[in-house]
Every structure is written in structure tokens, then in C-alpha cells.
Amino acid sequence: MLSKLATIQLEQRLSKLIEQCSAVDAAVVATLDGYTCAMKQRSQQYPLERLATMGSTLMSLGDTITAELRLGTCDNIISENKNGIVAFMHIDDNLVLITLATQKNALGMLLSHSRRCAEEMKKVVV
Amino acid sequence: MYKLYYHALQKNDPVFFRSMLQLVGLKLSQNWEIDEHAKLILVDIETPEGQSFWQNPPKEAVLIAYARQNDIQTPWFLPKPIRTQSLIQLLNELAEHVCCEDEPKPQVNKPQPSHADIVKAKASNFFQAEYYLVGVLQQILQGQSITRVQCTGFPPLYIIPEERRCFTHQVQFNQINTAQKMFYAASIDEIECETVSAEQLQQEIKQQHLVAYPVETMLWLSAMCASQGRFSSAGAQNKFMRLVQWPNFALFPYQPYHMNLAAYMLKNIADVHGIAQKTQCSLENVVDFTNACSIIGILKYEQEHKIVEKQLPEARRSLFKTILQRLADTVTFHK
Amino acid sequence: MRKDQIKLVFTGNMGAGKTTAIASISEIPVINTDVLMSSGASADKERTTVAMDYGELTLGSGEKLFLYGTPGQQRFDYMWQILIQGGLGLIILIDNSGDDPIGDLARYLDSFHDFIQETGAVIGVTHTDDAPRPDLQMYYHYLQERGLQLPVFPIDARSRESVVMLIQALLAILEYG
Incomplete structure (x- = not known):
């Protein structure tokens, strides 16, 4: 389990992500077994705890698929949808960052900001 | 004649007790006598001598506390002073509850029926469980004594009625051979029963590496093997029946068709002919199965039949068959 | 269900042995999505399934029997609904050494109620050697209260015979029950 300090730092980093990237509407950090560690969203409209659990499922599936196919570790899983995008990526072996954007053309921005955020978070939880 | 004795009774109490016993004699369900070798012993636990006797009773003794109050809450208690009604x-x-007739000697019991009766039962068209191992087991289970069941040429079977367990050599469920089947189908004239002490059994378990089984396993096996496709009575073939619960196939050797019978009989109420027809099982197999279910107490007779028609597409049936065949590839079942 | 998709679904609580049961009959190494547990969960099992377990058995006809295991924890119940689609029937495994095995069973019977009504289910109780209570009669009593006649067998998820027995009973129910 994360320390209280680390949790606060993750929350701060999520706030920064939402501030810096206007495309991001919500972001969650979850353990790989589906527990929420930190979450932020612009308006309280998404069930983020449920998203955390599903994110862990999807990330594990991604890991399983890439391992089966010997494609190396799974970096991200992107779900592009009619009304938005959800990106799932590893922070480290145990944590997953899930970010959500409702702008359809924001994939590049969402991925680059989220990736930077995940890398910085990795340093926090070491 | 039932026997009892007393210990540490004070002053006139022994004489008083004897007189009371004579006085109540006619109102007792059995005849009783005072015998110093009796297992049942009345102990005055309000005396130091009685207390120490109570703490260290002789082996196999059954003690009755004699005191003003049953402070120690023992099941067998006689209040002081002795009154006719309580005695x-x-x-x-x-x-009724404690065996206290003449000292039980470990004895070899030949079961009761005459040789002619047994021959008749074996040749009969009806399966009478009481003439077979299964009946012997049922009888043992009604008592309390640990019993060794022996059949010449076969390893012994030990029954502990209180625990509803038995001990015997390991049974390979998927490899019950003809010799073992002969044992499970043995008739009572081939069986010897002997009571044994817990210590003796313990020793046997250790020396012979015996394995524990629930008694249901042996009841099932012995019913299955002795039944030989015979109805339990003339009326049995027209009776409507159902199962109240699944047989615990984890404890029994079984064939896949036993599963089908169980599934069908849990949903439907039918006679054996109807069951055989709907499950595509031979009548003999259905009868053996229902006899075994009856012995372990999960078969119920009903007044009316109730059939739930189920139409499964042929393709589905054949798919299930293919799956079962594949699963049976490495697990083989033998009756 | 696609015509060539034949699947059996294993569900049950964490530690009941779903992955092990599938592994005991699958002809391919089980593909699983188990992950290390963070300390948020209570059971002392180290890894838990978060998406599914997957195994296969090739039938004589050349078709494949797919074996799916659901995640055990209720949090992942969205996967339950996904995985049962097109399933032949359900195999419920209950860890008898858990805090409330009958309560666990109740949850699975509730969650899969419609699927069980449409198809069928069998119940395998594991770890009965370490935890003999509740005994089988208590399970049957509970099922009777719910008006269900499902079979309950004590099983060892590591034993192929045990798992085969569950499937045989399930197919018997589907065909004759």
C-alpha cells in the first residue's frame, strides 16, 4: 500500500495534469488489482472507482496479450470512442494511470501529457 | 438380566437401595439385579471415597452419580434420598440407552437368519438388504460398538458407528476389481463381526496403514454390488420416486450415467421404467442406482408422478457426448 | 454464441481454485491475468485474477471447448457478465475456509441468477479438509431454502477427476435435469 505522503503527491500530480492539459477531463491512479490510489476530475461526473477496477482488468489483459505475442511490455491501451478517449498506461509494475478526454482530436495531447505524468509518478512511488 | 452395583454408599443406603430395587421391580422395563461385577455403578459423590472413585473409575464402568443435587451435571444421576419414581x-x-446386560465379551457373532433363509434370499428376485453386507453395516450403525467386519480372504473393514466412519485398505475408486465386488456383495453367512476396542483399532490403523472412509461410501458400494438389478420389493417397480439430494459422487465410484440418473430424478418424479426410458439407461442399472440411493437415504417415494418434458436439440446432445468422451480420455470409470 | 464457440465458465471466490481447476483439465498452459495483490484485499492469497483465466480442450470433433475463469472479487463483476455470454453452464467453486462460505455462494447465485436459470450450475466446495464446516448438508439446506437443486461436491481443484466430475454433473443437468 502507498504511504500517505506518496498518495498526496500522486493527487497533486493528477491536479497538475488536469491543469496543464485542457483535454484531460479525469484521471485515476489504480493498483494493478483494481484499487483506487488517487483520482481527479473536472466535474464529478464519472464513476472513477469503477474505472480504476476496469483499468486494472484491461491493463492486465494488455500485459497478457503482449506477453503471449512476445511483443514486450504493454505501454498503453487506448480506447477511442464516439464521445471521447480513454488511455491506460503503466506507472510501474503495480500501478496504472487511466486518463480520460472527451475531445475526439486530443489523442496526441492526452498521451504525451499522461506519459510524462506517469514517468514523474514512477519517481514518487519508488 | 440387567446388572448394576454401587460404591461408597453410606450407612443404611446399600440395604435401602436393594429394597427399593425390589420394590420398583414390576414397574421397570427390564429385570435388574445387584452384581458386584456390573459395569453400571451408583456412586455417592458426596463422600470423599465416592469422589475419588468418580475421578478414577474402573475401565468401561458407567457411573451414576448419587447426591442431593446434580451439581456436576452428569447424564446419569439419582437424587438423594432414593425415591421410587426417580429410580x-x-x-x-x-x-434403553446404556448396554448393561451380562458383561459384553468380544464375541464372534454369526448373524441370525438360517442358512436356508440366506440361500433363498440370494436366489430371490428381490433385493433384501438385510441378507447382505449392506444390511450388516446398517445394523452396526445402529449400535455404538466399534466393529470389525471380516469376510474370509478379504481385508477387514472397521466401522465406528458414532463417527459414521470406517477404516479399511485404500479403495481405488476407478479400479474396483471383481474380488472387491465379491466382498461388497457378500451375504451375511460369509461375514463375521467382532467388536474391538478403540485401542485395538488404533493399532490396526497404524500397522495395516488403513484409510478412513465415510460409512456412506461402504453403504453405497455394498448396496450397488449386492442389488444385482433386483427390486427391493414386488411393488417397487411401480412406485413413483425422486431424489431429494444429489448423491455425493466425490465419495462413491460412479459411472457417468449415474450423473444422468441423479439429474433426471432430482427434476422428475417417475417409476423405474420411466426413468430408464428417459435416461437411456438399462432397467438393471436404474434399479441398482435407486437401491443404493434408498440405502443412503436420499430416495423418496411419491404418490403422483411429475415429468418435466425437456427437448434438447440433437446437436447439443451430441456435443455433450463429445465433451464427455474427451474428458474420459484420461479418467476412466469402472463400475 | 458463435456456432463453433463452446465454453464453460468457472466462477467462485478468491482462493477457491478456479485457475487451478482450469489448469487441471486444460491442454494448453492456462492464460491468466493474475496480478500481485496490493494489501487492499483480505485473503492471504498472493495473486488474484483481474480479467479472466483461459484454457482450452480440443474435442474429438476438432472443435474447441473453451474454459473461462472469472475474477473472484465482486469488484470485477463487469467481467462476470462478459464472460458468461454464450456459456454452456456455470461451475461455482467455494473456498470452505473463507469467513462465510454460504454467504459467498449466495452472492454468486444472485449475480448469476439469470444465467443459472437459463443453463445450469454445479457447486464444488474446496479446502474441506482444513475447514469441514459448513458441511454439505448445510449447503444443501441453504439451496433448498432458495428452491434450488444444484449438486454440491467437495472437491480438490488440483485433481483432474474432481473437475471432470463437476463437468459431468453439469452436462447431466443440462441434458436430463
């Missing part, structure tokens, strides 16, 4: 009640309860 009658106590002795009748003892006669």
Missing part, C-alpha cells in the same frame, strides 16, 4: 425413571432410561 424407575433412571433404570428405564439406562436400560
Whole structure:
């Protein structure tokens, strides 16, 4: 389990992500077994705890698929949808960052900001 | 004649006790006598001598506390002073629940029926469980003594009625051979029963590496093997029946068709002919199965039949068959 | 269900042995999505399934029997609904050494109620050697209260015979029950 300090730092980093990237509407950090560690969203409209659990499922599936196919570790899983995008990526072996954007053309921005955020978070939880 | 004795009774109490016993004699369900070798012993636990006797009773003794109050909450208790009503009640309860006739000697019991009866039962068209191992087991289970069941040429089977367990050599469920089947189908004239002590059994378990099984396993096996496709009575073939619960196939050797019978009989109420027809099982197999289910107490007869028609597409049936065949590839079942 | 998709679904609580049961009959190494547990969960099992377990058995006809295991924890119940689609029937495994095995069973019977009504289910109780209570009669009593006649067998998820027995009973129910 994360320390209280680390949790606060993750929350701060999520706030920064939402501030810096206007495309991001919500972001969650979850353990790989589906527990929420930190979450932020612009308006309280998404069930983020449920998203955390599903994110862990999807990330594990991604890991399983890439391992089966010997494609190396799974970096991200992107779900592009009619009304938005959800990106799932590893922070480290145990944590997953899930970010959500409702702008359809924001994939590049969402991925680059989220990736930077995940890398910085990795340093926090070491 | 039922026997009892007393210990540490004070002053006139022994004489008083004897007189009371004579006085209540006619109101007792059994005849009782005072015998110094009796297993049942009335102990005055309000005396130091009685207390120490109570703490260290002789082996196999059954003690009755004699005191003003049953402070120690023992099941067998006679209040002081002795009154006729409490004495009658106590002795009748003892006669019913505690074996206290002539000292039980470890004895070889030849079961009761005559040779002619047994021959008749074996040749009969009906399966009479009481003439076979299964009946012997049922009888043992009604008692309390640990019993060794022996059949010449076969390893012994030990039954512990209180625990509803038995001990015997390991049974390979998927490899029950002809010799073992002969044992499970043995008739009572081939069987010898002998009571053994817990210590003796413990020793046997250790020396012979015996394995524990629930008694249901042996009841099932012995019913299955002795039944030989015979109805339990003339009326049995027209009776409507159902199962109240699944047989615990984890404990029994079984064939896949036993599963089908169980599934069908849990949903439907039918006679054996109807069951055989709907499950595509031979009548003999259905009868053996229902006899075994009856022995383990999960078969119920009903007044009316109830059939739930189920139409499964042929393709589905054949798919299930293919799956079962694949699963049976490495697990083989033998009756 | 696609015509060539034949699947059996294993569900049950964490530690009941779903992955092990599938592994005991699958002809391919089980593909699983188990992950290390963070300390948020209570059971002392180290890894838990978060998406599914997957195994296969090739039938004589050349078709494949797919074996799916659901995640055990209720949090992942969205996967339950996904995985049962097109399933032949359900195999419920209950860890008898858990805090409330009958309560666990109740949850699975509730969650899969419609699927069980449409198809069928069998119940395998594991770890009965370490935890003999509740005994089988208590399970049957509970099922009777719910008006269900499902079979309950004590099983060892590591034993192929045990798992085969569950499937045989399930197919018997589907065909004759």
C-alpha cells in the first residue's frame, strides 16, 4: 500500500495534469488489482472507482496479450470512442494511470501529457 | 438380566437401595439385579471415597452419580434420598440407552437368519438388504460398538458407528476389481463381526496403514454390488420416486450415467421404467442406482408422478457426448 | 454464441481454485491475468485474477471447448457478465475456509441468477479438509431454502477427476435435469 505522503503527491500530480492539459477531463491512479490510489476530475461526473477496477482488468489483459505475442511490455491501451478517449498506461509494475478526454482530436495531447505524468509518478512511488 | 452395583454408599443406603430395587421391580422395563461385577455403578459423590472413585473409575464402568443435587451435571444421576419414581425413571432410561446386560465379551457373532433363509434370499428376485453386507453395516450403525467386519480372504473393514466412519485398505475408486465386488456383495453367512476396542483399532490403523472412509461410501458400494438389478420389493417397480439430494459422487465410484440418473430424478418424479426410458439407461442399472440411493437415504417415494418434458436439440446432445468422451480420455470409470 | 464457440465458465471466490481447476483439465498452459495483490484485499492469497483465466480442450470433433475463469472479487463483476455470454453452464467453486462460505455462494447465485436459470450450475466446495464446516448438508439446506437443486461436491481443484466430475454433473443437468 502507498504511504500517505506518496498518495498526496500522486493527487497533486493528477491536479497538475488536469491543469496543464485542457483535454484531460479525469484521471485515476489504480493498483494493478483494481484499487483506487488517487483520482481527479473536472466535474464529478464519472464513476472513477469503477474505472480504476476496469483499468486494472484491461491493463492486465494488455500485459497478457503482449506477453503471449512476445511483443514486450504493454505501454498503453487506448480506447477511442464516439464521445471521447480513454488511455491506460503503466506507472510501474503495480500501478496504472487511466486518463480520460472527451475531445475526439486530443489523442496526441492526452498521451504525451499522461506519459510524462506517469514517468514523474514512477519517481514518487519508488 | 440387567446388572448394576454401587460404591461408597453410606450407612443404611446399600440395604435401602436393594429394597427399593425390589420394590420398583414390576414397574421397570427390564429385570435388574445387584452384581458386584456390573459395569453400571451408583456412586455417592458426596463422600470423599465416592469422589475419588468418580475421578478414577474402573475401565468401561458407567457411573451414576448419587447426591442431593446434580451439581456436576452428569447424564446419569439419582437424587438423594432414593425415591421410587426417580429410580424407575433412571433404570428405564439406562436400560434403553446404556448396554448393561451380562458383561459384553468380544464375541464372534454369526448373524441370525438360517442358512436356508440366506440361500433363498440370494436366489430371490428381490433385493433384501438385510441378507447382505449392506444390511450388516446398517445394523452396526445402529449400535455404538466399534466393529470389525471380516469376510474370509478379504481385508477387514472397521466401522465406528458414532463417527459414521470406517477404516479399511485404500479403495481405488476407478479400479474396483471383481474380488472387491465379491466382498461388497457378500451375504451375511460369509461375514463375521467382532467388536474391538478403540485401542485395538488404533493399532490396526497404524500397522495395516488403513484409510478412513465415510460409512456412506461402504453403504453405497455394498448396496450397488449386492442389488444385482433386483427390486427391493414386488411393488417397487411401480412406485413413483425422486431424489431429494444429489448423491455425493466425490465419495462413491460412479459411472457417468449415474450423473444422468441423479439429474433426471432430482427434476422428475417417475417409476423405474420411466426413468430408464428417459435416461437411456438399462432397467438393471436404474434399479441398482435407486437401491443404493434408498440405502443412503436420499430416495423418496411419491404418490403422483411429475415429468418435466425437456427437448434438447440433437446437436447439443451430441456435443455433450463429445465433451464427455474427451474428458474420459484420461479418467476412466469402472463400475 | 458463435456456432463453433463452446465454453464453460468457472466462477467462485478468491482462493477457491478456479485457475487451478482450469489448469487441471486444460491442454494448453492456462492464460491468466493474475496480478500481485496490493494489501487492499483480505485473503492471504498472493495473486488474484483481474480479467479472466483461459484454457482450452480440443474435442474429438476438432472443435474447441473453451474454459473461462472469472475474477473472484465482486469488484470485477463487469467481467462476470462478459464472460458468461454464450456459456454452456456455470461451475461455482467455494473456498470452505473463507469467513462465510454460504454467504459467498449466495452472492454468486444472485449475480448469476439469470444465467443459472437459463443453463445450469454445479457447486464444488474446496479446502474441506482444513475447514469441514459448513458441511454439505448445510449447503444443501441453504439451496433448498432458495428452491434450488444444484449438486454440491467437495472437491480438490488440483485433481483432474474432481473437475471432470463437476463437468459431468453439469452436462447431466443440462441434458436430463
